Amino acid sequence: MKNQIMSYGDMQESIRNLDRAGNWHSILLLDSCHEGLQDAFVFEESMRFLSLEQQARILRKKSYPDRCKALCNRLLQISGISMATGLPHTQLKYKNGTYGKPQLKDIDGLAFSMSNGERYVAQYIVKGKHCEVGIDLASTADYSGDQDLNNFKEIFSSQEFESLIQCNPTKRAPMFAYIWSLKECYTKYTGLGLNSELCNIDFGKLNLFDSDNTLRRRIGGKEIWFYSHWITPNEVVTVCHESSYDLDQNPHLHHLTLQDVLKQLRKTR
Structure with missing residues (x-):
């Protein structure tokens, strides 16, 4: 849809x-x-x-x-x-x-x-x-460059990091923004914010998309639904809530x- x-x-x-x-x-x-x-x-x-x-x-x-x-x-x-x-x-x-x-x-x-x-x-x-929700905006400008790739190993899971390093170098900035928006969106959902251990929020293998994308992941014992949309070529918005049929x-x-x-x-x- x-x-x-x-x-x-x-x-x-x-x-x-x-x-x-x-x-x-x-x-x-x-x-x-x-x-x-x-x-x-x-x-x-x-x-x-x-x-x-x-x-x-x-x-x-x-x-x-x-x-x-x-x-x-x-x-x-x-x-x-x-x-x-x-x-x-x-x-x-x-x-x-x-x-x-x-x-x-x-x-x-x-x-x-x-x-x-x-x-x-x-x-x-x-x-x-009645539900908890989260939202995050992330930009390709948040990616500081390939010289700092190893720093993300402490933040990303092994599969997330693999998704980042294996994509076309010209796509690394948007891939980073996408992964980051997923993680930050989930921390807004829980309310923990920067107190969260980002490496423990594992989205697995991820692929880039042109306009919008949905996915479900089981995190913290709950099935969470995520929706992401590129509002400009350089800025992505991601929202989430606990998965339910009507939402x-x-x-x-x-x-x-x-x-x-x-x-x-x-x-x-």
Whole structure:
């Protein structure tokens, strides 16, 4: 099944019908390099949707691009959940899971995960089913070059490392990004993050793909379903959840603009 890319209008329609659609999942993407954020007024207006504590955390970022990325991540999180629940973003409450993973408070049957990438920030939302989810964005720019290949032996399983060194040298950067996105996505699913032993998360022999790909792996005693998609030739997004009949299908992919997100937040202010 090919991934369906939706416009903002289509997404609004699909989200309005969530309660009747049963189990539902989508990937929301927001370009954190949006030109509008170079305008100080637009940046300041966007910041006003956040608490003073959140604004201060963003402003502590050293570089302006990192501030934009942190701002877009937070805006996407609250607007995406607002659309999925129909609640004003000001009414959303959060709590931390066992390992500090952010979760919604007092709302059942909705899970989300966030990731920052080279150009995009992304959110994975699952509604209608209580489950843990994970998402990761990885870039070919994360690959530092063949001179550091041996360093990956401590991170990758033997078959993963074999997949990397045996592929065409021109494909090593995307292969690395793909493997890395799988591993990081799973650590977001568990909530362990960098506390995970990445070498123990074994995906076995892997092959590159042109557009999108799904796979199942048994990890930690559970069957986990993964979906990966190249959103640009250089950046891949991967999501995962525990395998289930009604969710093991390609999620909808929504490309949002900063204007889309701000429009949604103004509506529910």
